[in-house]
Amino acid sequence: MAAKAKTDKSDADTKAVEITEATKEAAPLTPAKSKAPQHSFLSRLYTGTGAFEVVGRRKLWYGVSGAIMAIAVLSIILRGFTFGIDFKGGTTVSFPASGDKGTVQVAQVEDVFKKTLGHDPESVVTVGKGSSATVQIRTETLSNDQTEKLRNALFDEFQPRGPDGKASKKAISDAAVSETWGGQITKKAVIALVVFLVLVALYITVRYERYMTLSALAAMVFDLTVTAGVYSLVGFEVTPATVIGLLTILGFSLYDTVIVFDKVEENTHGFQHTTRRTFAEHANLAVNQTFMRSINTSLISVLPVLALMVVAVWLLGVGTLKDLALVQLIGIIVGTYSSIFFATPLLVTLRERTELVRNHTRRVERRRRTASATGADPSESSEAPEATEAIEATDTAAANAATAPEPATTKAATSSKPAPGARPVRPTGTRRPTGKRNAGRR
Numbered sequence: 001m002a003a004k005a006k007t008d009k010s011d012a013d014t015k016a017v018e019i020t021e022a023t024k025e026a027a028p029l030t031p032a033k034s035k036a037p038q039h040s041f042l043s044r045l046y047t048g049t050g051a052f053e054v055v056g057r058r059k060l061w062y063g064v065s066g067a068i069m070a071i072a073v074l075s076i077i078l079r080g081f082t083f084g085i086d087f088k089g090g091t092t093v094s095f096p097a098s099g100d101k102g103t104v105q106v107a108q109v110e111d112v113f114k115k116t117l118g119h120d121p122e123s124v125v126t127v128g129k130g131s132s133a134t135v136q137i138r139t140e141t142l143s144n145d146q147t148e149k150l151r152n153a154l155f156d157e158f159q160p161r162g163p164d165g166k167a168s169k170k171a172i173s174d175a176a177v178s179e180t181w182g183g184q185i186t187k188k189a190v191i192a193l194v195v196f197l198v199l200v201a202l203y204i205t206v207r208y209e210r211y212m213t214l215s216a217l218a219a220m221v222f223d224l225t226v227t228a229g230v231y232s233l234v235g236f237e238v239t240p241a242t243v244i245g246l247l248t249i250l251g252f253s254l255y256d257t258v259i260v261f262d263k264v265e266e267n268t269h270g271f272q273h274t275t276r277r278t279f280a281e282h283a284n285l286a287v288n289q290t291f292m293r294s295i296n297t298s299l300i301s302v303l304p305v306l307a308l309m310v311v312a313v314w315l316l317g318v319g320t321l322k323d324l325a326l327v328q329l330i331g332i333i334v335g336t337y338s339s340i341f342f343a344t345p346l347l348v349t350l351r352e353r354t355e356l357v358r359n360h361t362r363r364v365e366r367r368r369r370t371a372s373a374t375g376a377d378p379s380e381s382s383e384a385p386e387a388t389e390a391i392e393a394t395d396t397a398a399a400n401a402a403t404a405p406e407p408a409t410t411k412a413a414t415s416s417k418p419a420p421g422a423r424p425v426r427p428t429g430t431r432r433p434t435g436k437r438n439a440g441r442r
Contacts, residue, residue, distance in 0.1 A: 072229020
């Protein structure tokens, strides 16, 4: 029996040596560090892992935003706006597009107007479709004689039908619009804008902080200026519907900006107590995490606006709806850009001027330099604070344990009752229960 046991022990030692040698031979074949998985663009965009550097390249975005702002301001100063009849006053003449001589065409109306009054009208549009279509003429303010002369010429040429289906001169209507009406609308819009900005500033300051208030207000000014610059540059007509649309896009711009700021606040809560990321890196991560939400919000907002433009232009031909949808479409696109590439980088720039953020950034950079000098991976040091904090906590606990006095074991040994809060100790010399019946009887 002794010889057999000795042989078995020798065989076990031989196997252990073989396994050890095989392990040593196979060890060099295993890479020291596995490569990080490569994710596609859409995957990184959807997961929001911080792969897109936005805040770190804020100087680039400042340059782009500044160029866009400069072009908008220069266009407003040099080209000005194309104001509608509601702002500069004038006369409108309208009549049904269907008459005894067939459907009226815009070119025919322009020819009749020029032959009658000697100059071209400002605009001639057909509003609506089918039997409800109406021709609208907008021109400078006409006298009563000029208006009557134009009505007679239009009736003789097109014979428009009245509600009873018969040709009637009463089917042609005219109205004079005073320029003061547009001025009143503008004045009320400015008052509403000021009240809105004050309430927004108070809310963001109370809910978040003053730096976010400054960034949000700057983003809204950027949105308004660029949208107005697009109208000036392209030559779109400015109407009361345009002013209403400008006030509408303010709400969208603020909503998208606050969504990003809320994530920034969540990521930077207590950031000064850790050295994983700087404040700028936390903000950049927040932007990445809200990328998909901003894109989805913009798409969902653009779809009904595009539908409104289709209905206004191709189906109904209502100019008011077209003006309202146009300014909203431009504002949504500009607001999405400013909330991501302008408001958040501006917030980081303002916060980095504070002593708290500057000191924290220096701590993070010093920690990363130390990690690089000691041979550790700086990326792991900056991206894995849990492990670092755990090591620091372990070192602190070990130091406390070394300096703490040794507990008195004599009293604990003589007393069978554990002290309050003491960790239970398993009695020595006893087996751990296995849960099997008759496990200890062999």
